Amino acid sequence: GGKFKRQGANYKIEVLTKIKDIKGETMEDGATRYTVGSFTDYKQAQAFKDDLAKKYGLTDAFIIAFNKDEVIPVKEALEALK
DSSP states (O other), X not given: OOOOSSOSHHHHHHHHHTSTXXXXXXXXXXXEEEEOOOOSSHHHXXXXXXXXXXXXXXXXXXXXXXXXXXXXXXXXXXXXXX
């Protein structure tokens, strides 16, 4: 989820369905994690995140990094890209 100007679950779902190629994954605690985009350059990922905030009000979106299917710290991913 994100911070939305309008409140309510229906509005949040409406916003998320507008984002092309978004993927939802149910976590062990029952929460749903939504991910979108695949980048090998941090600046491109940051620009995409900023665009989500401007277009959809997703001001609490954040960047995550993966090594295969495992989430790793972004700092670790940046070090690996050097």
